[in-house]
Amino acid sequence: MSMKKDEEQNLGSLIKTLLRTRSLSMRKLSMLTSIDTTTISRIANNKQKAKPSHLQLFAHHLGIPLVTLIQAAGYNVELQEKNSPSDLSISIDTIQEILVSSNHLDSQFNLDQIHHELAKYEQFALTKEGEHKIIEEFERKVDQVSGAGPFINELNNMYARYCAENISSKERTILGSVLLYFILSTDIIPDYVFPFGYLDDCLAVQIGLDRLSKLDNKHP
Template sequence: MKNEEERNLGSLIKTLLRTRSLSMRKLSMLTGIDTATISRIANNKQKAKPSHLQLFAHHLGIPLAKFIQAAGYDVELHEKNATSDLSISIETIQEILVSANHLEHQFNLEQIHHELTKYEQFALTKEGEHKILDEFEQKVDQVRGAGPFINELNKMYNRYLEENISSEERTILGSVLLYFILSTDIIPDYVFPFGYLDDCLVVQIGLGRLAKLDHKHP
C-alpha cells in the first residue's frame, strides 16, 4: 500500500499533509502555490509542474526524487541514496525538462565531461585559484541550498584549500568548483528547479574521479 501511495502524487501529498498536520491552505502559504491548484494536483486533476514538485519537496521535507517518481517519471531510488536528489539520472532530467518545455536540445554526459576538461588546467592557475577563493562562497549564498550537492561542494572546496593535496586532486576539485561558479551550465541555472541538476551530475563525476584516484594512490 505504501508503495502504491508513493507512486501516486496526489496520495503522497495528502499523506504528507496529514502526517505533518498541514492543510492545503497552509501549504499554499508556504509554497506560494494557489490552494485550488494544490487541490487539483492532490486529486490528480492537474499535472504538477517541475516548480511545484520542488516546492512540495522543500516544504514537505522529502527528497525531490520521490515527488518526481510519484508524478510518473522513471526514477530509480536506490536505498543508499534515498535521501538524496543526486539519485536522479541524466535520462530522467532530460525527460522532465523536455516534457516541461524547458530544454529544446538534448544533453549528455559527454558535454559535461567536455566542460570539466576545459576547467582542469584553469584550476591549476593563479587566476583559477583566485576565482575559486573569491567567488565560491558567494555562489553558494546565491543558490541558498538549492540541492543536497551543496554539502558535497563545500567538502570539495575545503579539500581544495588543503596544502598537502596532489596536483591531480586539485585539478579534479578545481574543475568541479569552477563549473559551479562560472555558470556555463548545460542546463541553465534559471531553469528552476532543475537548473542545478547538471551541477549535481558534475559533483557525482568529480567524486567518482576522486575515488578512482584514491584507489590508484592508497
C-alpha cells in the same frame, strides 16, 4: 516516462498526509507556492500529473526531500547506495530523461557542453590565480545560493578536499574544475527549468564525482 496508477495515488496520498501533519490547507500551500489551489487539489486527488516544477515547490514548502516526491510521482529514480559518498539522489540519465519528458529541454541536449566547460577550468584550477579565485569566492557563492540544493554538501566536501595538502595534481584538477564551474560558469540550463535550482552545477558535480571515483579505483 510513464506513471502507474498506484504511483499517482502514492503522490496524492503523500501530499494529503504532509498537509495534515503540517497543519496546512491546500489554500495555504497555494499561497506559499503560487500554485493554483485547484491545481494542487487535482494533483492531490490524482486527477492531474504533477510537473517537476510543482514537485520542487512542494518539496521546499512541505519539508520533504525532492527525490521522495519524484519517486512518488512515478519517475524512474536511481537511488545511491547507502555507503555512497554522494548525496546526489538522481542519476544524470534520469535528470535528462525528466527534462526531456517534461518538455523543458529538447532531446538534443547532451553533457558535452558541461564537459567542455569543465575542461576549460582544469588548468586554471592549478594556477595561483585559479586557487585564489576558489578560496576567495567559493563560500560567497554558496551563501549566494542560500546553501540550498542536494549538491551543496558535495561541493563543500569537494572544496575541503581541494584545500587539503595531500592530494594529487589530478585530483586537484578535477576538484578545482568543478568548483570553478560552480563559481564562474554561466548556466547552460536555465535555473527555472527543473526542480534543482542550479541543475547544471548539479550535473557538473556528478561528473566530477564520477571522475574521482574512477581515479580512486585506479589508485586504491
